[in-house]
Amino acid sequence: MEAFKKLNSTAVPIQIENIDTDQIIPARFLKATDRKGFGDNVFRDWRYHKDGSENQAFPLNNPTFSGQILVAGNNFGCGSSREHAAWALTGYGFKVIISSFFADIFKGNALNNGLLPIQVSEAFLEILFEEIQKNPNTHLHVDLEKQTLSIEGSDRFETFEISAYKKQCMINGYDDIDYLVNNRDKIIAFEKKNS
Amino acid sequence: MKKTLFDKVWDSHVVERSENGPDILYIDKHLIHEVTSPQAFNELEERGIPVFRPDQIVATADHNVPTQNQHLPIKDALSRKQVNQLTINCEKNGITLYGLGHEYQGIVHVIGPELGITQPGMTMVCGDSHTSTHGAFGSIAFGIGTSQVAQVFASQCLLLSKPKSMRITVNGTLKKTIQPKDVILYIISKLGTDSGTGYFVEYAGDVFENMTMEGRMTVCNMSIEMGARGGMIAPDQTTFDYVQGKEFAPKGSDFDKKVAYWKTLPTDEGASFDAEFEFDAADIGHMITYGTNPGMGMKVTETIPSLQNDSFEKSLEYMGFNKGESLINKPINYVFIGSCTNSRIEDFRIAAAYIKGKQKAENEHALIVPGSQQVDAQIRKEGLDKVFENAGFELRQAGCSACLAMNDDKIPQGEYCVSTSNRNFEGRQGPGARTLLASPLMAAATAVAGKIIDLNS
Numbered sequence: 001m002e003a004f005k006k007l008n009s010t011a012v013p014i015q016i017e018n019i020d021t022d023q024i025i026p027a028r029f030l031k032a033t034d035r036k037g038f039g040d041n042v043f044r045d046w047r048y049h050k051d052g053s054e055n056q057a058f059p060l061n062n063p064t065f066s067g068q069i070l071v072a073g074n075n076f077g078c079g080s081s082r083e084h085a086a087w088a089l090t091g092y093g094f095k096v097i098i099s100s101f102f103a104d105i106f107k108g109n110a111l112n113n114g115l116l117p118i119q120v121s122e123a124f125l126e127i128l129f130e131e132i133q134k135n136p137n138t139h140l141h142v143d144l145e146k147q148t149l150s151i152e153g154s155d156r157f158e159t160f161e162i163s164a165y166k167k168q169c170m171i172n173g174y175d176d177i178d179y180l181v182n183n184r185d186k187i188i189a190f191e192k193k194n195s
Numbered sequence: 196m197k198k199t200l201f202d203k204v205w206d207s208h209v210v211e212r213s214e215n216g217p218d219i220l221y222i223d224k225h226l227i228h229e230v231t232s233p234q235a236f237n238e239l240e241e242r243g244i245p246v247f248r249p250d251q252i253v254a255t256a257d258h259n260v261p262t263q264n265q266h267l268p269i270k271d272a273l274s275r276k277q278v279n280q281l282t283i284n285c286e287k288n289g290i291t292l293y294g295l296g297h298e299y300q301g302i303v304h305v306i307g308p309e310l311g312i313t314q315p316g317m318t319m320v321c322g323d324s325h326t327s328t329h330g331a332f333g334s335i336a337f338g339i340g341t342s343q344v345a346q347v348f349a350s351q352c353l354l355l356s357k358p359k360s361m362r363i364t365v366n367g368t369l370k371k372t373i374q375p376k377d378v379i380l381y382i383i384s385k386l387g388t389d390s391g392t393g394y395f396v397e398y399a400g401d402v403f404e405n406m407t408m409e410g411r412m413t414v415c416n417m418s419i420e421m422g423a424r425g426g427m428i429a430p431d432q433t434t435f436d437y438v439q440g441k442e443f444a445p446k447g448s449d450f451d452k453k454v455a456y457w458k459t460l461p462t463d464e465g466a467s468f469d470a471e472f473e474f475d476a477a478d479i480g481h482m483i484t485y486g487t488n489p490g491m492g493m494k495v496t497e498t499i500p501s502l503q504n505d506s507f508e509k510s511l512e513y514m515g516f517n518k519g520e521s522l523i524n525k526p527i528n529y530v531f532i533g534s535c536t537n538s539r540i541e542d543f544r545i546a547a548a549y550i551k552g553k554q555k556a557e558n559e560h561a562l563i564v565p566g567s568q569q570v571d572a573q574i575r576k577e578g579l580d581k582v583f584e585n586a587g588f589e590l591r592q593a594g595c596s597a598c599l600a601m602n603d604d605k606i607p608q609g610e611y612c613v614s615t616s617n618r619n620f621e622g623r624q625g626p627g628a629r630t631l632l633a634s635p636l637m638a639a640a641t642a643v644a645g646k647i648i649d650l651n652s
């Protein structure tokens with residue numbers, strides 16, 4: 001996993017609530033047996049019309065918007081547990097997702113793939129949408145160590161929550177497997193006690 | 196201290212609790228399938244880590260399998276490769292696989308319970324969000340991502356912070372013909388799709404106590420649709436009777452010992468929950484969804500609400516419905532009875548009892564997909580296959596099928612489908628397909644009428 005400390009980037013706004021992982025990556029693209037290539041099909045059915053032509057109205061296709069940050073409506077990532085959704089988003093180039101609420105499994109999957117989910121207040125999310133619409137060149141600044149998200153060139157910022165353990169993992173690029181494998185003795189002792 | 200059912204099961208599986216950090220939680224049973232496991236196997240192989248407890252893993256092929264001609268090689272090359280990869284991975288790592296052609300093959304959440312793999316008091320995971328189904332037995336069961344599948348492979352454990360607890364109580368008596376599916380669709384319509392996020396839910400009260408195991412599984416299955424990681428129901432005599440005699444259930448005095456333990460699991464009187472909700476069984480009617488998330492449901496006799504909200508309007512536009520509209524008499528050309536929510540024998544008995552002696556409407560494509568080979572065999576044993584065939588329904592072989600449309604079972608662009616599955620997301624049943632979630636009884640009635648009807652009129 002790639003380490004993450006800070007990011008300064010413009011953002012892509014998708015102002016839709018309850019975006020489920022079926023929209024992030026439709027099931028018909030889940031047949032691969034490796035983690036690569038999902039980025040091409042992220043939001044597939046929203047990016048393309050039925051006839052295969054591009055939907056220019058969809059933010060990812062709108063050249064005004066770009067960047068490594070996705071700002072999305074409330075309850076992002078609900079539905080299927082498919083980690084392919086996190087792979088599709090990182091594959092496309094996103095490093096941070098901002099929403100006012102994340103579904104549990106998606107949040108865990110994102111963190112396990114070095115994709116930082118930042119939960120902000122609904123009011124701040126509104127501000128972000130407004131600012132980005134007004135000026136697509138708005139830069140957002142993420143500082144994981146300080147746990148802050150700020151709008152560059154303004155004094156507007158919010159702090160965000162992340163578990164201390166996950167924060168260390170992100171900053172160092174470690175994952176849970178390393179941690180668990182190092183604790184095998186305790187796991188074996190637990191098994192003995194309970195058998 | 197007074198403990199909840201969830202506390203008891205969770206606490207007894209904590210290998211290590213760290214201050215302010217996640218718990219190391221021991222996992223008793225790990226179910227895997229072809230779609231969310233290959234990358235986890237790759238990861239382990241790349242890092243040179245062996246599978247730690249292969250005996251505690253059970254595999255099946257379900258998401259991506261055809262429901263016709265299962266004896267032939269899978270036609271779609273990518274699907275075939277994925278299913279073959281599962282076989283190779285299981286063989287390499289000494290994991291039991293109930294693959295295509297095996298008499299135990301089926302949807303992972305149907306076979307776990309019917310084989311007695313699922314038992315009260317266990318912790319269970321699977322790379323599939325509907326793992327919550329197994330909570331019907333009073334086990335902690337939840338869906339995980341592929342990275343976590345790899346973690347369980349490597350250590351039989353997960354690193355998790357203990358979720359908050361919620362109790363949803365439904366007391367009273369359900370009206371006749373109201374199904375477990377109606378109960379859970381009703382609850383989700385009242386609470387919303389994100390109400391459960393961060394919580395594990397316990398369902399309590401008369402309605403669940405009086406429910407069959409199949410019904411309890413339908414309810415717990417859809418816990419994830421309100422955002423909850425899982426749902427549980429306290430094990431009782433109904434649970435013990437169901438588990439007893441199943442292939443991998445404990446036998447003889449072992450079983451009695453287990454039952455004695457399982458009886459200690461229900462929530463202590465006076466234990467507290469982080470959130471509580473209560474509903475009255477008498478308020479629940481036949482439910483149907485009209486939108487693109489499972490919270491957008493109503494009694495079939497109601498009209499679509501008139502909310503001012505962009506996401507709500509976008510959803511109705513996709514569905515081709517209007518605010519204030521009634522769905523009764525809406526022509527429906529597709530009906531799907533299947534998925535891990537409603538593909539157990541009881542679901543088909545209910546559908547068949549309604550269909551018997553009737554015919555599907557001419558416009559209707561009605562698909563019946565059993566959850567497992569064992570359910571399929573039982574359907575035939577009870578002669579339900581004849582009922583379905585005589586009525587013009589198409590009975591297929593076991594798998595996830597049109598629930599997620601990874602195989603050929605897709606609903607065409609723009610068509611409506613009354614489906615017993617659990618998700619009505621845009622394109623879930625095929626690009627442009629429009630899904631209306633309902634019970635097997637409502638689905639059967641729709642197929643016969645060719646349109647949505649009020650079963651009470």
Ligand code: SF4
Nearest residue numbers: 325534535595598599
């Ligand atoms: S039936 Fe549907 S919801 Fe259930 S496991 Fe299969 S794809 Fe998932």
